[in-house]
């Protein structure tokens with residue numbers, strides 16, 4: 001790791017991931033115009049809470065002071081390389097950090113934490129209900145606590161015992177488990193041997209998280225193996241010039257007698273926040289499961305005949321690559337901002353509906369930086385343009401939009417930007433969301449909360465859910481709100497996947513399959529709901545029966561059992577109802593004959 005990068009992370013004792021990463025990866029760029037930018041950064045508009053400002057300025061001086069001094073004597077530090085990503089470098093980068101969960105009880109505590117996060121550029125991981133998770137350097141904990149209300153001094157605990165080790169373990173097994181002399185090769189571990197329908201292929205691909213250099217060939221493979229119903233499409237180009245790839249799953253029926261009928265499309269996107277790897281993996285899993293079941297499982301076949309499904313595993317490919325090659329905890333995209341050493345726009349704050357970037361406009365170093373104006377975030381703009389073009393030029397009607405994130409296990413519906421506005425289709429949104437949560441729960445007994453995105457990001461009083469407290473971060477300009485309001489997608493959700501804080505963004509890879517299965521079952525429930533909602537399938541009892549058995553095969557579906565009251569839900573929670581064992585399906589068919 002570049003010495004300068006290490007200096008920034010360790011010497012500071014504060015989690016200022018943005019500048020630290022920028023230096024480590026792009027040290028030559030850093031020196032371009034740096035003095036002016038550094039001055040600009042330390043001259044933010046005056047804030048009312050002066051102790052924060054003084055602490056922040058001291059921290060910034062501590063970070064950038066050595067940079068400015070060393071600039072003249074060492075302007076060409078070696079760039080960070082993925083081939084040097086080893087446990088020792090991870091230890092150097094993250095070993096001094098900790099993720100603390102603060103338990104909050106009063107609005108004053110929330111305001112103080114929000115002030116601290118905003119002023120000190122702290123990395124807020126999540127906030128929900130009565131807690132806030134914040135990543136920071138161990139060295140800054142004490143001075144931070146000194147400026148927080150005394151009630152918070154003993155109201156925090158670390159989420160992970162060892163952040164660097166947890167990061168290390170989130171990479172594919174063996175890929176960086178060697179000593180520093182063995183280069184990390186993100187391309188290793190992938191074999192394009194995904195036999196049609198073979199479970200081994202799935203195990204291989206979904207056993208670990210996969211880098212973009214593996215995901216894209218895998219998507220291409222899916223399209224080439226299943227050309228009858230799978231297309232690899234391109235949503236647009238990222239800031240750094242990468243394609244934003246997507247899988248379109250669907251078929252046109254030969255007996256389609258109403259060509260003017262819009263093609264109802266379900267859009268599932270993921271990865272707008274780069275470090276939320278489980279969203280990318282789960283999206284790929286759902287796509288894979290639909291693709292490989294088409295023609296074999298009646299319910300899935302019906303859903304693909306009736307809808308187009310578009311899956312975008314990595315809306316933010318530049319950021320995703322960056323999390324593999326440079327900084328596992330990178331959140332934003334990678335576009336340049338007005339401050340050169342603070343690149344990146346928060347793609348889920350940059351959409352054009354109720355964009356409230358004024359709060360972050362002056363602070364590109366914020367993890368929630370919304371850009372200088374609506375749709376400045378390149379990849380979000382690409383997605384919006386693509387979606388608009390689909391509806392205006394390609395006779396597409398988006399029946400549902402699901403944006404996968406992590407973590408906290410919540411199903412969120414509009415609006416995100418404000419708790420004061422209720423969506424006009426609130427009852428429908430809640431009805432379906434509760435169904436999705438139930439489908440998820442009956443898979444592996446994971447409980448997902450259901451609420452509006454606004455309330456999900458607002459810490460609410462335990463005594464009264466209506467007594468809403470200040471937010472930790474602004475939440476206007478979200479994809480959720482834009483698709484719901486501007487594109488009039490009736491069923492729009494953001495789902496925050498596993499877990500609830502044991503690992504946060506660093507969810508171990510053995511959660512990929514169960515999380516993917518939960519989302520697959522939720523996707524089936526979504527499709528079934530939409531079909532019924534169109535009023536054309538309710539009378540089709542055979543289809544309804546097949547739908548449930550198609551997901552469980554020999555074992556009756558857990559959902560079906562619960563609805564029929566044939567078994568105590570406590571006894572079936574872990575059975576799941578997802579099985580794509582081809583031999584089991586064949587045995588079942590033989591018995592029917």
Ligand SMILES: [Zn+2]
Nearest residue numbers: 273276405406
């Ligand atoms: Zn996210």
